[in-house]
Structures are given as C-alpha cells and as structure tokens.
Amino acid sequence: MKRFCLLFLAACLPLASLRAQSDDALPILVQVLQSADDPQVQLDILKGLSDGLKGRRGVKAPAGWDAVATKLAQSPNPQVRELVQQLSLTFGSASALGDMRKQLLDAKLPPAQRLAALEALVGAKDATLAETLRQLLAEPALRGAALRGLASYDDPKTPPAILALLPTLDPAGKRDAFSTLASRGSFAKTLVGALVDGKFAAKELPADIVRQLRNYQQPEINAALDKHWGSARESSADIQKQTERYKAMLTAANAPKPDLAKGRAVFAKTCGQCHTLYGVGGKVGPELTGSNRADLDYLLHNILDPNAEIPNDYRTWNLDTKDDRSIAGVMARQDATTVTLVTPNETVTIARTDIARLKQSELSMMPEGLLQALPEEEVRNLIAYLRGKEQVKLPGEK
Ligand code: HEC
Known part of the structure; x- marks a missing residue:
C-alpha cells in the first residue's frame, strides 16, 4: 500500500511543484525512486530533482541516495544514468566527479555526452576544471561550452588563451569569447587592452558586450571604449x-x-x-x-x-557573484534558492548563496x-x- 501511494504521488505531482519544494522533499523523492521500476517514472523524478537543484552545489545527499544511485547506475536507459551521475555530483560525490572528468576527456565518447559532463562539472564548480577547459578550446565540438564555462573561473591564464584563439573563431565563437572576456573586471582589462592594441577590430565587439564593459565604471576602460568603439548613447x-x-x-x-x-x-x-x-x-x-x-x-x-518603453520582463538584470563574475541578462526564473538569467550566449542558473549583488536596471537588454x-x-x-x-x-x- 505504501508503495502504491508513493508511486501515485510521483505520477501526479506536477514537475513544477517538485522543483518548488524545499530540500525537505528530497528524502521522499529518493524513497519513491528506490521503489519505482518504470524508467519513465524514474526519469520524471530525476528531471524534477535535477531542475530543482540546478545551480546548487554541495547539497547534502538525502538519506538513501547512495543505494538509489548504485541501483540506477545499472539502468539500461542512458538518460537515467546521466542524470543520476549529475545529481551525485551536486551531492558532492568524489567518485561521480572522477567519472565525469573521465567522460569529458574521453575523445571516443559522443560529443553530446562529453558536453553534458562539461556542463555538470562547471555547475559543480570543479576546482581543477579551468586548465582542462582551456585545453578543450582546441576541440571544435566542445569549444563553445568551454569558452562559456571559463567565465566561472577567475584564472588569469584564461584571457590570453582566449585572445590567442580569437582570430580563428566563427561569429558564434567570437560572441562566446567576448562574453567570457567581459564577464570579470580582471578579464575586461585584458580585453580592452587587446582592443587598444588593435588585436581585433572595434566593430567586432557587440553593443551589449560594450555596455557590460562600461558597467564596471572603470575610467580607463570607458576612455578606451570611447576612443576606439565610440559612444552610442543618443539623446x-x-x-x-x-x-x-x-x-x-x-x-x-x-x-x-x-x-x-x-x-x-x-x-x-x-x-x-x-x-x-x-x-x-x-x-x-x-x-x-x-x-x-x-x-x-x-x-x-x-x-x-x-528604452522608450520596456516591458518589465525585458529589463536588464545585473548579477555579480561572490567570486567577481558579472552577468547581464533577462530574468527567466527566480525562487528561494536560485536565479536563472538568459543572456545572449546562454541560460545561467546561479545559487542565491553565490550571489553578491542582484539588481534590475532601468535599461532594456536591447542596446x-x-x-x-x-x-x-x-x-x-x-x-x-x-x-x-x-x-x-x-x-x-x-
Ligand atoms: C542584447 C540583446 C538584443 C539585441 C542584440 C537586439 N535586441 Fe531587439 N530587443 C531586445 C529586447 C530585450 C527587447 C524588448 C525590450 C525593448 O523593447 O527594449 C527588444 C525589442 C525589439 C523590438 C520590439 C519587439 C516587440 O515585440 O516589442 C524590435 C522590433 C527589435 N528588438 C529589433 C531588433 C533588431 C532589428 C536588432 C538588430 C539590429 C535587435 N533588436 C537587437 C534585445 C535585443
């Protein structure tokens, strides 16, 4: 009877409400998973858990998780296996971390699987990842995700590595490169230095990136942008x-x-x-x-x-993380634990505990x-x- 009720609960609970639940719901969902044999039900619960925990890390593993993870690691469904591993990573499992790193570096695996591993490792803020991401810039299938992922790491070796690659990138790759180089005050200085030195043409810098650079309110950065890119603001x-x-x-x-x-x-x-x-x-x-x-x-x-009239949904949100990353985007979702912004390059979910400042500006995201x-x-x-x-x-x- 107990088993029936739990399955019934899983089947009937809309996923949105799974997401919105507090961490208190985790052990219950894990119990349901333990007794659920239908891969579709497993998948629904795992997706609900994964959505709900997106952007979070170091969450304490709920009781019973290890047993469930061991059982589902044998699932014939690759999506079930992938989600279980991602969740183990969110719960701080060292063995899941090792597995993911192996998958990321295994050139024989399909790119989609390596991409999923890359994103999971970035999400978990794997401390050793920046060096690996810079190596992966050489692989076209992973380059975009590696460029975006590098924004998460305050590593001075990153700006020169990206700048060296810039002339070889296609337009989407350039956008990702500029976006990461504009994402930290320390990176922005190197980017603007390269502009001043003529390493790339000013007209290649998109207007929204320029606005993000001006947002640091650094006199040297603004003076260089005025001189080389121009000032777009019109009365x-x-x-x-x-x-x-x-x-x-x-x-x-x-x-x-x-x-x-x-x-x-x-x-x-x-x-x-x-x-x-x-x-x-x-x-x-x-x-x-x-x-x-x-x-x-x-x-x-x-x-x-x-900026004449801006529907509220399209005002720019500026988010600064505690480790000095700046993100500008429109708000896709916010709840008690995370904030999700859509930027011209990606959709980013940040845990509230990682946020230093979050502010809605008066300006449209459209430059x-x-x-x-x-x-x-x-x-x-x-x-x-x-x-x-x-x-x-x-x-x-x-
Ligand atoms: C960095 C993101 C960004 C870029 C680049 C951008 N837009 Fe927009 N655009 C927006 C946002 C956000 C809005 C809604 C808020 C507003 O009206 O300002 C918008 C609004 C509009 C609207 C009004 C749409 C409506 O339904 O009201 C038009 C038309 C438009 N943009 C055209 C363009 C064109 C053409 C370009 C390229 C020359 C462009 N945009 C570049 C973000 C952008």
Missing part, C-alpha cells in the same frame, strides 16, 4: 532626428535595391543572438516573426529607441545605437530583410 532629441534621417534614406526614390540575403547576414550578426526570426535565433528579446515588422515606423522606433554602428548599405539590407514575409538564403547558401 531623445537626437533619436527624433535620427529617425527622420533613416526614414528619408530608406524611402528615397533613387535608393539602391536592397540585398535580402546580405540583410539576413546582418541580422544574424547584430540581432540574432537575442531575437528569433523564422525559427532561428536567441530568446533574450521578443520573437520577431509575428511582430509588426512590415511597418517601417515600428522598426525604426524599436531599434533606435529601445542603443545598433543602426548607427552599421554602414548605410547594411542598414538598407537589414531593414528590407526584416520587412520581408519569408526567410531568404544566406549569401552563398545553396
């Missing part, structure tokens, strides 16, 4: 003028014919990390597919003046000055692409 009178100027330029009778394929490339570089259009892109800002895109006034108003940073021809192509009705091929795409 509202300027925005009025700019709108009229762009409108005249875009509607001129003798305007050259725009190239939609090139417009898509501009979108991918300048907007796509935050916005989804035709099923491609990020989730920081609103989905643009169904928006009022055909309307030029709507587009210009929203691009030139993103100002995006069009002003582009040559006229690119603006023309971008706007024509945005006003179109359907997806087009990228330049050179068959």
